[in-house]
Amino acid sequence: MKYKSIIFPAFIIMALVQLYVPASMIWSQESILKEGEAFKFRTAPVDPYDPFRGKYVTLNFSANEFVSTTDKDWMYGQRVYVSLGEDNEGYARILSLSETEPQGSAYVRASVLNQFDIGEGRRVTIRYPFNRFYMDEFKAYEAELGYREAQRDTTQVAYALVKVKAGEAVLENVFINDEPLADVARRRLSEPEK
Numbered sequence: 363m364k365y366k367s368i369i370f371p372a373f374i375i376m377a378l379v380q381l382y383v384p385a386s387m388i389w390s391q392e393s394i395l396k397e398g399e400a401f402k403f404r405t406a407p408v409d410p411y412d413p414f415r416g417k418y419v420t421l422n423f424s425a426n427e428f429v430s431t432t433d434k435d436w437m438y439g440q441r442v443y444v445s446l447g448e449d450n451e452g453y454a455r456i457l458s459l460s461e462t463e464p465q466g467s468a469y470v471r472a473s474v475l476n477q478f479d480i481g482e483g484r485r486v487t488i489r490y491p492f493n494r495f496y497m498d499e500f501k502a503y504e505a506e507l508g509y510r511e512a513q514r515d516t517t518q519v520a521y522a523l524v525k526v527k528a529g530e531a532v533l534e535n536v537f538i539n540d541e542p543l544a545d546v547a548r549r550r551l552s553e554p555e556k
Contacts, residue, residue: 398525401454419495431483492533501547508546
């Protein structure tokens with residue numbers, strides 16, 4: 363009898379924990395989207411023959427390199443804090459890299475891909491945690507074609523809108539000439555075939 367009186371409370375606690383974990387993850391993401399600082403990351407071309415893997419767009423960003431003038435060696439996979447600012451056109455740019463959490467600026471946690479010694483310092487390439495944009499599978503093909511065209515056409519601007527708060531980042535949307543990628547796909551689907 364004592365065994366049964368322990369099992370039911372343990373079951374209730376286990377069920378509450380299982381509900382709490384996903385709920386806290388969702389709440390965290392929604393908090394970043396609601397209260398985070400917005401940055402527009404200009405995208406850079408990815409392999410033009412395979413920007414999709416599955417049902418997401420693989421994104422590469424123009425603001426993924428930083429020239430470090432210190433003697434610091436950055437190792438592959440090392441976690442870094444990337445302080446962010448905006449360039450003259452309003453797109454994200456890297457202000458600094460640090461091993462410790464910066465104070466007083468917007469920043470995101472990322473990882474080091476590689477470093478190269480150059481004349482004026484070391485060029486450090488980083489990988490952001492928001493390099494995939496998931497899409498509706500029925501719009502994916504047209505979105506892929508629209509995204510490829512935008513990357514090849516220098517008159518078009520493709521960028522990702524990312525919200526940043528306390529080191530965490532959430533990819534809100536991807537745009538081509540200020541039009542959401544899903545709308546680009548929808549428009550392409552409704553156009554008559556040429």
